[in-house]
Amino acid sequence: MTLTLIGFAILLLLAFLGVPLAFATLAVGFFGLMYLRGLDAALAASSSWIVDTSINYNFSIIPLFVFMGALIHRSGISGDLYAASYAWLGRFRGGLALAGVMSCAGFAAVCGSSLATAATMTRVAVPSMRRFRYHDGFSAGTIAAGGTLGIMIPPSVPLAIYGIVAGEDIGQLFIAGILPGMLLVVLFLLAVLIVTAIRPDIGPKGRAMGLMETLRASYSTWPVIILFAIVLIGIYVGLFTPTEAAGVGCAGAFIMGVLRGHFRDRASLYGVIEETVTTSAMIFAIVFSALVLAQFVNLTGMPYELRALVLEMGLGPTGLVLTICAICVVLGMVFESIGILLLIIPVFLPSLDLLGVNLIWFGILVIIVIELGLITPPIGMNVFTVKSVAPEIPLKAIFLGVLPYIAAMVLGGVLILFIPQIATLLPDAMR
Incomplete structure (x- = not known):
């Protein structure tokens, strides 16, 4: 275990020095393997993991x-999602912030990325809130927190990776994320209402719209609702696998874009392909490097030493889960979600199996904790994403703006910890 702890200490040092996560993880894993087995074995093991992962159908x-x-x-x-949410909610105190949360949830339902949700909705929502004299920190903090819904509300790339690493059914994980995602949305909406009730000046009312104007604004969002329903209902009833659902979702998203007047020239398609290739390459670089590190950790025997330690300490399921969550919060201040999953799950999986922890429920809980790390200082990747899109808003103001949502997220995590049926009800109904 000592060797593994040294490796993790070096990894944290490299991360603080600004070395990209994929390179830092690969370096620690590769040199650790070389120390234990020699250069030839390290090269062979690393290359085999990369090839095996590349041809693994599940990773598609x-x-x-x-x-x-x-x-x-x-x-x-x-823009349509925000306009529809604003039409229904803008008339209330804090209505534009309420609309920001709802539009983040809607965009997350068909996007699957927290950073993309935060960046996109900042461009759409923050200028509108500034026009109505919303407090800058409150408006930016709302979108930074709302963006975290991108990795909870399915489809979610981190949930898919968790399913692959933990050996759990990805479809059940997606279905399990629905109720917790809705819970977080409700808690975020309550946070807005409470904050604006205490300080009405930071979130004044917007313009009230008539019924017909509201319905017209809502009409343009039906393709998103249909696409989300097709993907999730198809998985739920067993019409297609999660991978097939992803293909159906791509086809539906493309058709929706064409009908809206997009993707009719090479330049726009090249932009989509470039974004896909860049993001996928970044994710797979992290996956490859984390798998090499996991192999090094397994060779040191740390997962099984931890398992023995859990037995020796008499640590129950709740104690172990809380310990892992605390570690995830700390790592979330430095690493991004996929890296945390690939570092934590292989290490603690034997101990979780030993104590009979429901891995579907645990996966949802870990995702919430990782979401918390995305808006927690000193890094808070969603906060920095919002800052990059709206550089005129002070970073300190955004971090202060996310505090009510951190409290809401902690409450959501506690509810799921002690009422696991929130996460397990729908997956159990699938069986």
Whole structure:
């Protein structure tokens, strides 16, 4: 275990020095393997993992959902989602922030990326909130927090990767994310209402719209609702596998974009393909490097030493899960979601199996904790994403703006921890 801890310490040091996660992880894993087995064995093991992962059918779900998200991102649907949410909610105090949360949830339902959701909705929602004199930190913090819904509400790339690594059914994980995702949306909406009730000046009312104007604004969102329903209902009833659902989602997103007047020239298609290739390459670089590191960790015997330690300490399922969640919060301040999953799950999986922890429920809980890390200082990747799109808003103001949503997310995690049926009800109904 000592050797593994040294490796993780070096990994954290490299991360703080600004070395990209994929390179830092690969370096620690490769040199660790070389130390244990020699150069030839390290080269052979690393190359075999890369090849085996590249030809693994299950991993094809990643570029497909990334492609679907890129199509949605560039189809202009984000503006329609915000307009529809604003039409229904803008008349209330904090209504534009409520609309921001709802539009983030809608965009997340067909995107699957927290960073893409935060970046896209910042461009759409923050200028509108500034026109109505919303507090900059509150408006930016709302979108940064709303963006975290991108990795909970299915389809979700991190949930898919968790399913592959933990050996759990991806379809059941997607279905399991629906109720927790809805719970977080409700808690975020309550956070907006509470904050604006305490400080009405930071979120004044918007313009009230008539019924017909509201219905017209909502009409343009029906393709998103249909696409989301087709993908999830198809998985739920067993019409197609998650990978097939990703393909169907790509086709639906492309058709939706064409009908809206997009993707009719090479330049727009090249933009989608470039975004897909770049994002997928980044994800797979992290996956490859983390698998090499996981092999090094397994060779040191750390997962099984931890299992023995859990037995020796008499640590129950709740204690182990809380320990893992605390580690994820700390790592979430430095690493991004996929890297955390690939670092944590292989190490603790034997201990979780030993204590009979429901891995579907655990996966949802870990995703919530990772979401928390996306808006937690000092890194908070969603916060920095919003800052990059709206550079005029001070970073400190955005971090202050996310505090109510951090409290809401902690409450959501506690509810799922002690009421696991929130995550397991729908997957159990599938069986």
